[in-house]
Amino acid sequence: MKKRVGVAILGLGVVGGGTYKTLVDHREFYLKTQNVDIVVESVLDKNTARLKELGVPDECIAKSIAEVVANPAIDIVIETIGGVGVAKEFVMMALKEGKSVVTANKEMISKCSHELERIARRNACGLYYEASCVGGVPIIRTLLDGVQANHITEMLGIVNGTTNYILTKMAQEGADYQTALKEAQRLGYAEFDPTNDVEGFDSTYKLSILSSMAFHTKVPYTKVHREGISAVDSKDIEIGREFGYTLKLLAIGKNSDKGVEVRVHPTFIPSSHPLASVNDSFNAVYLRGDAVDDIMLYGRGAGAFPTASAVVSDVIYAATHSEIKYSTFKNTATADSDVKFISDFESAYYVRLLVDDKAGVLAKVSGIFGKCGISIVKLTQKEKAAGEERVPLIIITHKTSENKMKNAVAKINASGLGCVESVIRVEA
């Protein structure tokens, strides 16, 4: 027996348009392979030119959200508007009418999943958001149904295509940040106001969603330590490479007896690490589980069709499974009171300094690190730059705490020996 499922699409932007085309083009294919007839009943978008461009038939164009949620032929509502305002309002209306929702909206899910899931549960309908994280890569499905046998202890993700594109350009062409950003904007990889991507907000939302699922505990995005890439100097990318490191904006989640640690910042990883070869706008998530050990999922983190792939996979899943899986954690506005979040987290460091070219300076600088309780793995003096009096010094440290490093940096800057030019965390 074939099943018929009616869907509505709210918002025909890049992802909404890709979703519409994917559903229309694949209708026969899903009927044949999934035994389900997915029919686009209704599309809501104010932009009539866009509706026309995509060839949406007149009878499928909705006049209002009220019309969509009142339509009994619609079982699943796809939200591809984005942001929290209207999108959230429409999603709540759909859920209240018992319609399952599939969304690509990371900001809304990261900020409001506790409210939305409560309404979904009350109305016995589903809330699906595979497309909110890492585009077409089925990372949420994997966390729910692929590695759920594991305690996940670690997650390292390249979850933002814009920043990965910029860092790849800087690494491959030696471009500085501004030049690479402009190129990314020209190609449509970065927005006119790139803040959301380059300052790490986008990665923060995704890390909040993914680490909540991976660690079975609510991880509010406000708990994520966030640093963007706008201050990255291509000089460090080049020097890092000589030391066998590649620079990536990583979303890092760790879960141990000591607590949960979540942070987004530029990070050096060994160039032999599988994440190091994830280039351009590609994304990847590396997971460590207590049974499965290391696992990585790689693919396109954005784009009309890759993201539509995730949206439609959720639609098919919702259409062919009667059990609704809600969060595997207590989905509340804030974190559980018994969960400890680590803020003074530990990591190894790459530190670049400019110091006076005098005998004894190296000993004094390493002495300051030692007094601050930081142990040095490697100390390398580099060639002086033309016209520069001071010599660059690169220090790689053992694992140490955030606070100890801050202390050491302040002491060196106050010592009169030189100054710290960059501090970059290193993950193994």
Place this chain on the structure above:
Amino acid sequence: MKKRVGVAILGLGVVGGGTYKTLVDHREFYLKTQNVDIVVESVLDKNTARLKELGVPDECIAKSIAEVVANPAIDIVIETIGGVGVAKEFVMMALKEGKSVVTANKEMISKCSHELERIARRNACGLYYEASCVGGVPIIRTLLDGVQANHITEMLGIVNGTTNYILTKMAQEGADYQTALKEAQRLGYAEFDPTNDVEGFDSTYKLSILSSMAFHTKVPYTKVHREGISAVDSKDIEIGREFGYTLKLLAIGKNSDKGVEVRVHPTFIPSSHPLASVNDSFNAVYLRGDAVDDIMLYGRGAGAFPTASAVVSDVIYAATHSEIKYSTFKNTATADSDVKFISDFESAYYVRLLVDDKAGVLAKVSGIFGKCGISIVKLTQKEKAAGEERVPLIIITHKTSENKMKNAVAKINASGLGCVESVIRVEA
């Protein structure tokens, strides 16, 4: 309401033992995160020392398969015996009693899934085999529930850990095949009789399972073109690297209007390809879908706990979903009559020859390729080896057919100009 699910484990080998420990150690964790109490009711293995080593309580030791299948407290039977004989017999008994089966047995699934699935359908129980392919990597879950929105057009997999370990050693240390094999055997990565792995049979079974699911059509393992790695010369690995290629034993599946193409053979891929950095006993599967574009899953393809992760994920899935997803294709003993399998497949080639060191030989050799309809991308003459009269010649061709290449090789060997030392396919 917590759900209670009783399981039996048949066979306490490496994977069975890992599964037992994972289930026992994680019982509370699954109760908390998955809302299901998974209880090991029964374990069947003749090896009493092994039962003792794992600490299986006396009341859980089954005396016979009859006892296991008659036990109403058992809902799911885990088969980790391997091979087709006893394993298949036991699985059939369990399915006939309406017990769902979770198995890690690629040979049985590849050869007998059509029979087993028929029995499962008839008895309304499930047949799950995530662990049969690529260890802990949830590739089957991904094909079923993660990228099911896509027409999958291509699959490139490193699906055997033994051969990938051997090829990695040969590449990194310049070791010859026999030396690398012996090292793999010493470390337990290769069996005493390594035929099943090194001659590609294992990869063939996995490709048959995965391509059937990816292409929604039965791909019998007998349709897979198979070549192993025992004839690989480390010289070619080294020369390939100079040309920017890395050698891997790839399981390749392609699906287009022209037909289905499935093959397992040593393959050069560009060293920048994400699969090229999958080293040692790690495995990975690269998929191309019409919406999601390129996607890769990477992880441990074997080992007690990674494979147990897949087994237990299937157990949890079976315990928490009431819909049973059977194959998305007509699961029969042979391929559908309307599916065309391509045997004269096309690929680019790397050819190494030893030719006489005389003027005009290069022109004559490339003339033979031209006459055979093969177009050359690059022709490079290498230094003569010490004590060798003839010069090595490396030719990289455009895409051409299997038959044209065989024809060209025969013509050159018969020409008196020299001889073809190796022919390796190149995938982009």
